[in-house]
Amino acid sequence: MSTSAAIGSIQLLFLHAPLILLFVRNRFKIFFLLSYVAVAVFFFLHAQDKLTHDSHEVAQEDVYTWTSIHTIKGSKLRGFAISEGKQKWYIVYTFVSEEEKIKFLNQSLTDAVFKITGQITPVPWPAHEYVFDMQTYLTSHGAAGMLSASTMVQVSQPDGIIGWIANQRFLMEKHIDKHFPLSLQAEAKALLLGLRDDVDPKENRAYQILGITHLFAISGLHVAFLTYIFYQSLLRLSIRKEVAVWCLIVCLPVYACLVGGAPSVWRAVGVVEILLLSKQLHKRLAVDDAFAISLLIFIYLQPGVLLQVGFQLSYGAATVLLFSSPFLQAQTSVFKQSFWITFLCQIGVAPILLYHFYEISLSSFVVNLLFVPLFSVIILPINLVLFSLSFFFLSLTDFLFILYEPLRMALTSFILKLASIPNQLWNPGKLSNWQMVVAFIGVVATFFVLELQHAKKRLILTLGLPIAIIQGSSYFDSAIEVSFLNVGQGDATLIELPHRQGVILVDSGGLLRFDQAAWKLSGTPFEIGREVIVPFLKGRGIQTIDTFIWTHADSDHIEGAEEILEEVKVKEIHVTPGAIAENTLQHAVQTALAMKIPIKEQMSGSGFRIRNTQFTYVSPQDTTYEGNDDSLVLYLKHDLFTALFTGDLEQDGEEDLLKVYGGIQNINLLKAGHHGSKTSSSEAFLQKLQPGLTIFSAGQNNRYGHPNHEVVERFTELQLPTMTTAEVGTIHVRYEKEVITVRTSFKKNIKKRDLSQ
Incomplete structure (x- = not known):
């Protein structure tokens, strides 16, 4: 609690009060109470000291030692390195050539020393509150900030025990790449070395749906299994028990470093180390005491680890099993015990899963009963045996791969089929404090x-x-909320009606991609739909989109549609006439047709109503698709609240709209056409609409200069307030009881306006 208070809010220190009162009530000795308070204060001050970096000034050129946490993807090297001043930094370096990238790929960087020239870069804000937060990630690893490196010159190769272990891990990874079939490499790296970067995204999503992703993390079960094999092997070699125990004490930390040192590994290794050392010192500790000591040591060495999901899940699940052991031991059969272990672990970590991922797998309660023993007793030993044999008996190993690979691929197909069954996830959204x-x-x-x-x-x-x-x-939420998602240089707007009456998504963002050399491409390209919009939907607890509106066929509005269709149930799609024939929409259209989602062309005059909310399409006026001016424009009216969503409508389209719908005026909310381009938001259009707030959806430092400065000046001269997603992040506009509330994800300010006055 003290470390949590140092990381988050100091108010968390008050959580000590109930415990102290409980100790007093149960008449604990004064020495114990003073010791408890002293330890609490110590951890609070220690965490503050470790996580507070005196100065973010760094020399333009300095010497850094790379840690084991780094990746090479596309043209970028990213990871943590420690400066000569012992500060940890997250460094981003862009390779200047393919040859340089290959050079880095062919060596172990962990514990290697480089002279780096670079400068501090601002930590990027998250697109919204439901996606990866870089600042939290840096804090969890105790980093001072981010550096953009312009040059890197190697000073020395990895040396010492850490460097040697890291090099062995690197060589083992290359050995797997060389001798294992491509389809089995990712699994072997994950189970044997703790490397999960190569796991196929679709397979990984299937594991998430089934609640079995933990099987690809080296956990206490793996450590216990390998410890038992190693110990028994030493005994069969006629090594005395006492010597075998000391061998374990020495080798377990080496193993933890060899497999990447994830929190789950260090937790298991730490507990075993403490128990073995206490036994050797003839001071036997209870398992729960060893567990508590390992937790305190972990937090002392790296206070920010409390923010890591892996740490929370590992210690959470272990706590559940530890304190449920009497109940589990009372079970009369192996099946009952397995069921209750799975049940208790899933229930115990459910709040953590919901807080971080906004969903939990319902099928995991059953699926784990099959897959935990399957992976632990069969698949892990098979990978271990195949890996060992591949060093000595290549022909035999190749023959065994011929037998094993089809069976393992059949299992993967079964897992994917199992994950395709609908309604396996409970998604209430991100939990509030209460x-x-x-x-x-x-x-x-x-x-x-x-x-x-x-x-x-x-x-x-x-x-x-x-x-x-x-x-x-x-x-019970009676508000209508409109969220303009920060999707960079693109558009995506979510409309949530009161009391969960309906959810409307207008466009799905996208990236403007340009041709690059093959070596610069990442193996898994960034997908705006899957990585920005879907997390927002899940964070809001949205499992169904009632109407998905595709305003037009530009990729910056529609590229994310396919991923959304794959992840979230969509009842129907509305699209501007003629757009579905465009090449940019073909993948999304084919996905929708395969999922039997109705696609309906809409135009001016059509619309729909959900309870007290009226949706009317006010453009285009014809069925010939010619681009931006044929954007499907949506007009929303709910009580006193009115909003207009214009897609990429430009001046000609604005004029046509006003000719037909001259009654639309004095609206509360406008999504500016074409990201604030100078070809849109004409003065006549703005004079007529008089929007209370206008949103420009644009990317930071975009190459088009959106929103155009002339357009922004036009709004200023007309005294019409504006906000830009590039400046303030995702924008939430909420209307409830005649009051409009605006909040943003970058700047946590809240603005209110009463429409009743």
Whole structure:
């Protein structure tokens, strides 16, 4: 709690008060109370000291030592390195040639020393509150900030024990690349070396849906399995038990470094080390004491680790198993024990999963019963044996691969088929603070019911009631909310109606991609739909889009559509006439047709109504698709609130719109046409609409100069307020009880306007 207070809010220190009162009530000795307070204060001050970096000034040229956390993708090298002043920095370097990239790919960088020339770069803001936050990532690894490196010159090769271990890991990775079939390489690297970068994204998503991604993380189960094999092998070599134990004490930390040192690995290794050392020193510790000591050591060495999801899940699941051991040991069969282990682990970490990923797998309660033993008892040993044999008996190994690969590919096909079954995820959205409290109360109550051996039917109350409260809370929200997502140089707007009556998505963003040399391309290109829009939908607890509107066929409005269709249920698609014949829409159209989603062409005069909200299409006026001026323009009216979403409408289209719909005026919200281009937002159009707030959806430092400075000046001269996603991030406009509230993701300011006055 003290470290959490140092990282987050100092108010968390008050959580110590109930514990201290409990200790006093139970008449704990004064020495214990003073010790508790002293330890709490120490960890708070220590965390503040470790996470507070005195100065972010850095020499333009300095010497840095690379850590094990780094990646090479496309033309970029990214990762953490430590300066001569012992500050950790996240460094981004762009290779100048393919030859330089190949040189870096063919060596181990961990513990290598480089002279780097560069400068501090601002930490990028997240697109919205539901995606990867770079600042949190830096804090979790104790980094001072980000550096953009312009030159890198190697000073020395990796040396010392850390460098040697890292080089062995690198050589083992290259050995797998050379001798394992391509289809089996990713799994072998993940299970044996803790390298998960090569896992196929579609397979990884299938594992997420089934709740079995943890099987590809080296966990306590892996460590226990390998420790047992190593120990038994030493005994069979006639090595005395005491010597074998000391060998374990020495080798386990080496193994932890060899497989990347993930929190789950160090947690398992740390507990075993502490238990073995206490036994050797004839001071036996209980497992829970060893567990607590390992936790304190971990937090002391790296306070920011509390922010890492892997740390939270690893220690969370281990805590559940540790304190549920009496209940688990009382089970009368292996099947019952396996079921309750799976059940308790899934329930115990559910609040953490919901907080970070906004969804949990419902099928995981059953699927893990099959896949945990399958991976632990069969697949992991097979990979270990094949890897070992590949050093000595290549012909035999190749023959075994011929037998194993088809079976493993059949299993992958089965997993993908299993993951394609709908409705396997519960997605209530990101939990608020009070919802987290409700979730934890439900978890604790469930454990009490099982521990006290109450009737299992009480689980319906301890689990069902919190689920109903969390799921049902969104239906009590009486506001309409419009969110302009920060998708860079593109458009994506989400409309959420009151009481979950409906969800409308207008466009899906996209990137303007340009031809590059093959060596500069990343193996997994950035997808705006999957990595920005889908997380926003999940974070809001949205599982279904009622109407998905494609305003026109430009890639910066439509490229993310295919990924959204694959991840979220869509009831129907509205598109401007003639656009579906455009090349840029073909992938999305084919995906929609394969999923039997109706695609309906709409134009001026058509529309639909959901309860008290009217949606009317006011452009285009004809069925001939010619580009921006044929954007499908949506007019929204809800109570006193009015909004116009114009796609890429330009001046000619604006004039045509006003000729037909001259009654549209004095609107509350306008999404400016064509990102604020000088060809849109004409003075006549603005004079007529008089928008209370206009949003420019544009990327930071975009090559087009959007929004155009002349257009911005036009709004200023007319005294019409504007906001740009490039400057303030995702923009939320909320209307409830005749009051409009505006908040943004970059600048956490909130503005209100009362429409009743």
